[in-house]
Amino acid sequence: MNAVKTAKAAGKPLKNMAYDALEDLLIRGKLPGGTMLSEAELAEQLGLGRTPVREAVQRLAQEGLINILPRKGLMVVDMSxxxxxxxxxxxxxxxxxxxxxxxxxxxxxxxxxxxxxxxxxxxxxxxxxxxxxxxxxxxxxxxxxxxxxxxxxxxxxxxxxxxxxxxxxxxxxxxxxxxxxxxxxxxxxxxxxxxxxxxxxxxxxxxxxxxxxxxxxxxxxxxxxxxxxxxxxxxx
The missing domain is CATH 1.20.120.530 (GntR ligand-binding domain-like)
Incomplete structure:
Protein backbone atom coordinates (compact mmCIF):
# COMPACT_ATOMS: atom_id res chain seq x y z
CA MET A 1 0.00 0.00 0.00
CA ASN A 2 1.13 3.58 -0.67
CA ALA A 3 1.80 4.55 2.95
CA VAL A 4 4.12 1.57 3.42
CA LYS A 5 5.94 2.16 0.13
CA THR A 6 6.49 5.81 1.00
CA ALA A 7 7.77 4.91 4.47
CA LYS A 8 10.15 2.28 3.09
CA ALA A 9 11.55 4.78 0.62
CA ALA A 10 12.15 7.21 3.51
CA GLY A 11 13.93 4.54 5.55
CA LYS A 12 11.51 4.72 8.49
CA PRO A 13 11.62 2.16 11.34
CA LEU A 14 9.18 -0.69 10.73
CA LYS A 15 7.02 0.19 13.75
CA ASN A 16 6.63 3.75 12.44
CA MET A 17 5.81 2.44 8.99
CA ALA A 18 3.10 0.22 10.48
CA TYR A 19 1.68 3.08 12.55
CA ASP A 20 1.53 5.49 9.60
CA ALA A 21 -0.10 2.86 7.39
CA LEU A 22 -2.73 1.97 10.00
CA GLU A 23 -3.50 5.62 10.75
CA ASP A 24 -3.90 6.17 7.01
CA LEU A 25 -6.44 3.32 6.85
CA LEU A 26 -8.36 4.77 9.81
CA ILE A 27 -8.46 8.26 8.34
CA ARG A 28 -9.54 7.04 4.91
CA GLY A 29 -12.40 5.06 6.43
CA LYS A 30 -10.95 1.73 5.32
CA LEU A 31 -11.21 0.60 8.94
CA PRO A 32 -14.53 2.07 10.17
CA GLY A 33 -15.54 2.19 13.82
CA GLY A 34 -16.65 -1.18 15.18
CA THR A 35 -14.49 -3.20 12.78
CA MET A 36 -13.01 -6.31 14.41
CA LEU A 37 -9.46 -7.21 13.41
CA SER A 38 -6.50 -9.34 14.36
CA GLU A 39 -2.79 -8.54 14.31
CA ALA A 40 -2.27 -11.33 11.79
CA GLU A 41 -4.82 -9.81 9.39
CA LEU A 42 -3.24 -6.38 9.68
CA ALA A 43 0.27 -7.73 9.18
CA GLU A 44 -0.83 -9.51 6.01
CA GLN A 45 -2.71 -6.46 4.74
CA LEU A 46 0.26 -4.16 5.32
CA GLY A 47 2.90 -6.61 4.17
CA LEU A 48 4.81 -6.21 7.43
CA GLY A 49 5.82 -8.52 10.28
CA ARG A 50 3.74 -9.13 13.37
CA THR A 51 6.16 -7.34 15.74
CA PRO A 52 6.03 -3.85 14.14
CA VAL A 53 2.28 -4.22 13.67
CA ARG A 54 1.85 -5.16 17.34
CA GLU A 55 3.86 -2.09 18.40
CA ALA A 56 1.76 0.14 16.13
CA VAL A 57 -1.47 -1.34 17.50
CA GLN A 58 -0.33 -0.71 21.08
CA ARG A 59 0.39 2.91 20.21
CA LEU A 60 -3.01 3.32 18.56
CA ALA A 61 -4.62 1.77 21.64
CA GLN A 62 -2.83 4.29 23.88
CA GLU A 63 -4.19 7.05 21.64
CA GLY A 64 -7.73 5.70 22.03
CA LEU A 65 -8.15 4.77 18.38
CA ILE A 66 -8.21 0.98 18.78
CA ASN A 67 -9.42 -1.21 21.63
CA ILE A 68 -7.49 -4.38 22.42
CA LEU A 69 -10.01 -7.03 23.55
CA PRO A 70 -8.39 -10.01 25.30
CA ARG A 71 -9.10 -13.30 23.49
CA LYS A 72 -11.28 -11.47 20.96
CA GLY A 73 -8.93 -9.32 18.92
CA LEU A 74 -8.90 -5.65 18.05
CA MET A 75 -11.81 -3.28 17.59
CA VAL A 76 -11.64 0.11 15.87
CA VAL A 77 -13.08 2.84 18.12
CA ASP A 78 -16.01 4.80 16.71
CA MET A 79 -15.45 8.45 15.91
CA SER A 80 -17.94 10.90 17.34
Whole structure:
Protein backbone atom coordinates (compact mmCIF):
# COMPACT_ATOMS: atom_id res chain seq x y z
CA MET A 1 0.00 0.00 0.00
CA ASN A 2 1.13 3.58 -0.67
CA ALA A 3 1.80 4.55 2.95
CA VAL A 4 4.12 1.57 3.42
CA LYS A 5 5.94 2.16 0.13
CA THR A 6 6.49 5.81 1.00
CA ALA A 7 7.77 4.91 4.47
CA LYS A 8 10.15 2.28 3.09
CA ALA A 9 11.55 4.78 0.62
CA ALA A 10 12.15 7.21 3.51
CA GLY A 11 13.93 4.54 5.55
CA LYS A 12 11.51 4.72 8.49
CA PRO A 13 11.62 2.16 11.34
CA LEU A 14 9.18 -0.69 10.73
CA LYS A 15 7.02 0.19 13.75
CA ASN A 16 6.63 3.75 12.44
CA MET A 17 5.81 2.44 8.99
CA ALA A 18 3.10 0.22 10.48
CA TYR A 19 1.68 3.08 12.55
CA ASP A 20 1.53 5.49 9.60
CA ALA A 21 -0.10 2.86 7.39
CA LEU A 22 -2.73 1.97 10.00
CA GLU A 23 -3.50 5.62 10.75
CA ASP A 24 -3.90 6.17 7.01
CA LEU A 25 -6.44 3.32 6.85
CA LEU A 26 -8.36 4.77 9.81
CA ILE A 27 -8.46 8.26 8.34
CA ARG A 28 -9.54 7.04 4.91
CA GLY A 29 -12.40 5.06 6.43
CA LYS A 30 -10.95 1.73 5.32
CA LEU A 31 -11.21 0.60 8.94
CA PRO A 32 -14.53 2.07 10.17
CA GLY A 33 -15.54 2.19 13.82
CA GLY A 34 -16.65 -1.18 15.18
CA THR A 35 -14.49 -3.20 12.78
CA MET A 36 -13.01 -6.31 14.41
CA LEU A 37 -9.46 -7.21 13.41
CA SER A 38 -6.50 -9.34 14.36
CA GLU A 39 -2.79 -8.54 14.31
CA ALA A 40 -2.27 -11.33 11.79
CA GLU A 41 -4.82 -9.81 9.39
CA LEU A 42 -3.24 -6.38 9.68
CA ALA A 43 0.27 -7.73 9.18
CA GLU A 44 -0.83 -9.51 6.01
CA GLN A 45 -2.71 -6.46 4.74
CA LEU A 46 0.26 -4.16 5.32
CA GLY A 47 2.90 -6.61 4.17
CA LEU A 48 4.81 -6.21 7.43
CA GLY A 49 5.82 -8.52 10.28
CA ARG A 50 3.74 -9.13 13.37
CA THR A 51 6.16 -7.34 15.74
CA PRO A 52 6.03 -3.85 14.14
CA VAL A 53 2.28 -4.22 13.67
CA ARG A 54 1.85 -5.16 17.34
CA GLU A 55 3.86 -2.09 18.40
CA ALA A 56 1.76 0.14 16.13
CA VAL A 57 -1.47 -1.34 17.50
CA GLN A 58 -0.33 -0.71 21.08
CA ARG A 59 0.39 2.91 20.21
CA LEU A 60 -3.01 3.32 18.56
CA ALA A 61 -4.62 1.77 21.64
CA GLN A 62 -2.83 4.29 23.88
CA GLU A 63 -4.19 7.05 21.64
CA GLY A 64 -7.73 5.70 22.03
CA LEU A 65 -8.15 4.77 18.38
CA ILE A 66 -8.21 0.98 18.78
CA ASN A 67 -9.42 -1.21 21.63
CA ILE A 68 -7.49 -4.38 22.42
CA LEU A 69 -10.01 -7.03 23.55
CA PRO A 70 -8.39 -10.01 25.30
CA ARG A 71 -9.10 -13.30 23.49
CA LYS A 72 -11.28 -11.47 20.96
CA GLY A 73 -8.93 -9.32 18.92
CA LEU A 74 -8.90 -5.65 18.05
CA MET A 75 -11.81 -3.28 17.59
CA VAL A 76 -11.64 0.11 15.87
CA VAL A 77 -13.08 2.84 18.12
CA ASP A 78 -16.01 4.80 16.71
CA MET A 79 -15.45 8.45 15.91
CA SER A 80 -17.94 10.90 17.34
CA UNK A 81 -18.40 14.63 17.67
CA UNK A 82 -18.47 14.23 21.45
CA UNK A 83 -15.11 12.46 21.51
CA UNK A 84 -13.60 15.12 19.27
CA UNK A 85 -14.90 18.00 21.39
CA UNK A 86 -13.49 16.29 24.49
CA UNK A 87 -10.11 16.01 22.77
CA UNK A 88 -10.22 19.68 21.78
CA UNK A 89 -11.17 20.68 25.32
CA UNK A 90 -7.92 19.12 26.45
CA UNK A 91 -6.00 20.36 23.43
CA UNK A 92 -6.67 24.09 23.92
CA UNK A 93 -4.62 24.68 27.09
CA UNK A 94 -1.95 22.25 25.90
CA UNK A 95 -1.71 23.95 22.50
CA UNK A 96 -1.20 27.26 24.27
CA UNK A 97 1.46 25.79 26.55
CA UNK A 98 3.18 24.21 23.57
CA UNK A 99 3.18 27.51 21.67
CA UNK A 100 4.51 29.39 24.68
CA UNK A 101 7.33 26.95 25.42
CA UNK A 102 8.36 26.59 21.78
CA UNK A 103 8.39 30.36 21.20
CA UNK A 104 10.85 30.74 24.08
CA UNK A 105 12.96 27.59 23.71
CA UNK A 106 13.26 26.84 20.01
CA UNK A 107 16.84 26.98 18.75
CA UNK A 108 17.87 28.81 15.55
CA UNK A 109 17.76 25.63 13.44
CA UNK A 110 14.25 24.80 14.64
CA UNK A 111 13.06 28.35 13.99
CA UNK A 112 14.42 28.20 10.45
CA UNK A 113 12.62 24.89 9.88
CA UNK A 114 9.37 26.43 11.15
CA UNK A 115 9.53 29.12 8.48
CA UNK A 116 10.24 26.52 5.81
CA UNK A 117 7.45 24.26 7.08
CA UNK A 118 5.01 27.20 7.15
CA UNK A 119 5.64 27.81 3.45
CA UNK A 120 5.25 24.16 2.42
CA UNK A 121 2.15 23.80 4.60
CA UNK A 122 0.38 26.61 2.77
CA UNK A 123 1.49 25.29 -0.61
CA UNK A 124 0.17 21.80 0.14
CA UNK A 125 -3.09 23.14 1.54
CA UNK A 126 -3.63 25.23 -1.58
CA UNK A 127 -2.97 22.17 -3.76
CA UNK A 128 -5.68 20.22 -1.92
CA UNK A 129 -3.57 17.07 -1.49
CA UNK A 130 -5.04 15.50 1.65
CA UNK A 131 -2.53 12.65 1.96
CA UNK A 132 0.46 14.96 1.66
CA UNK A 133 -1.16 17.46 4.01
CA UNK A 134 -1.54 14.74 6.66
CA UNK A 135 2.18 13.99 6.50
CA UNK A 136 3.04 17.69 6.74
CA UNK A 137 0.75 18.35 9.71
CA UNK A 138 2.30 15.42 11.59
CA UNK A 139 5.74 16.85 10.79
CA UNK A 140 4.68 20.31 12.02
CA UNK A 141 3.34 18.90 15.28
CA UNK A 142 6.54 16.94 15.85
CA UNK A 143 8.69 20.05 15.32
CA UNK A 144 6.71 22.19 17.75
CA UNK A 145 6.73 19.41 20.33
CA UNK A 146 10.48 19.02 19.90
CA UNK A 147 11.03 22.77 20.19
CA UNK A 148 9.04 22.92 23.42
CA UNK A 149 11.92 21.22 25.21
CA UNK A 150 9.45 19.35 27.42
CA UNK A 151 9.21 15.58 27.02
CA UNK A 152 5.89 15.38 28.88
CA UNK A 153 4.29 17.92 26.54
CA UNK A 154 5.56 15.86 23.62
CA UNK A 155 4.03 12.61 24.85
CA UNK A 156 0.67 14.12 25.88
CA UNK A 157 0.27 16.24 22.75
CA UNK A 158 1.04 13.23 20.57
CA UNK A 159 -2.05 11.51 22.00
CA UNK A 160 -4.30 14.56 21.57
CA UNK A 161 -3.07 15.33 18.07
CA UNK A 162 -3.67 11.73 16.95
CA UNK A 163 -7.33 11.87 18.02
CA UNK A 164 -7.86 15.29 16.46
CA UNK A 165 -6.25 14.23 13.19
CA UNK A 166 -8.49 11.23 12.69
CA UNK A 167 -11.71 13.20 13.04
CA UNK A 168 -10.62 16.22 11.02
CA UNK A 169 -9.06 14.35 8.11
CA UNK A 170 -12.03 11.98 7.93
CA UNK A 171 -14.37 14.91 7.27
CA UNK A 172 -12.24 17.63 5.66
CA UNK A 173 -12.74 18.91 2.14
CA UNK A 174 -10.41 20.89 -0.11
CA UNK A 175 -11.52 24.26 1.28
CA UNK A 176 -10.84 23.00 4.81
CA UNK A 177 -7.26 22.16 3.80
CA UNK A 178 -6.69 25.74 2.68
CA UNK A 179 -8.15 27.20 5.87
CA UNK A 180 -6.25 24.84 8.16
CA UNK A 181 -2.99 25.35 6.28
CA UNK A 182 -3.15 29.10 6.87
CA UNK A 183 -3.82 28.64 10.59
CA UNK A 184 -1.03 26.11 11.05
CA UNK A 185 1.37 28.30 9.06
CA UNK A 186 0.52 31.38 11.12
CA UNK A 187 1.26 29.47 14.32
CA UNK A 188 4.62 28.26 12.99
CA UNK A 189 5.63 31.75 11.88
CA UNK A 190 4.75 33.42 15.18
CA UNK A 191 6.62 30.76 17.15
CA UNK A 192 9.62 31.01 14.81
CA UNK A 193 10.11 34.70 15.63
CA UNK A 194 9.57 34.19 19.36
CA UNK A 195 6.38 36.25 19.56
CA UNK A 196 4.69 34.54 22.51
CA UNK A 197 1.56 36.73 22.54
CA UNK A 198 0.87 36.15 18.84
CA UNK A 199 1.72 32.45 19.21
CA UNK A 200 -0.90 32.11 21.95
CA UNK A 201 -3.44 33.97 19.83
CA UNK A 202 -2.70 31.73 16.84
CA UNK A 203 -3.01 28.62 19.00
CA UNK A 204 -6.46 29.81 20.09
CA UNK A 205 -7.46 30.59 16.50
CA UNK A 206 -6.48 27.08 15.44
CA UNK A 207 -8.49 25.37 18.18
CA UNK A 208 -11.43 27.74 17.62
CA UNK A 209 -11.47 26.66 14.00
CA UNK A 210 -11.27 22.97 14.91
CA UNK A 211 -14.18 23.33 17.35
CA UNK A 212 -16.28 25.17 14.74
CA UNK A 213 -15.39 22.51 12.18
CA UNK A 214 -16.42 19.76 14.59
CA UNK A 215 -19.78 21.37 15.36
CA UNK A 216 -20.40 22.00 11.66
CA UNK A 217 -20.40 18.24 11.08
CA UNK A 218 -23.41 17.97 13.39
CA UNK A 219 -25.39 20.32 11.14
CA UNK A 220 -24.28 18.39 8.07
CA UNK A 221 -25.34 15.07 9.59
CA UNK A 222 -28.70 16.46 10.69
CA UNK A 223 -29.36 17.91 7.25
CA UNK A 224 -28.36 14.78 5.34
CA UNK A 225 -29.23 12.10 7.86
CA UNK A 226 -25.93 10.34 7.26
CA UNK A 227 -22.49 10.39 8.82
CA UNK A 228 -20.81 10.23 5.42
CA UNK A 229 -22.22 13.51 4.14
CA UNK A 230 -18.84 15.28 4.07
CA UNK A 231 -16.45 13.47 1.72
CA UNK A 232 -12.88 13.33 2.93
CA UNK A 233 -10.23 15.24 1.02
CA UNK A 234 -7.69 12.68 2.19
CA UNK A 235 -9.22 10.30 -0.32
CA UNK A 236 -8.05 12.47 -3.17
Missing amino acids: VTRQLQALEVRRPLERLLASCASHRANPEQRARMLDYARTTEETGAAGDGSQFLAIIKRNHALLEEASGNELIQSVMALVHARSRRFWFSHAQALDLKTASKLHSALLRSVSVGDEAESLANADRLVNYLEDFCRSTIAVYQHSGTASARPSSSNT
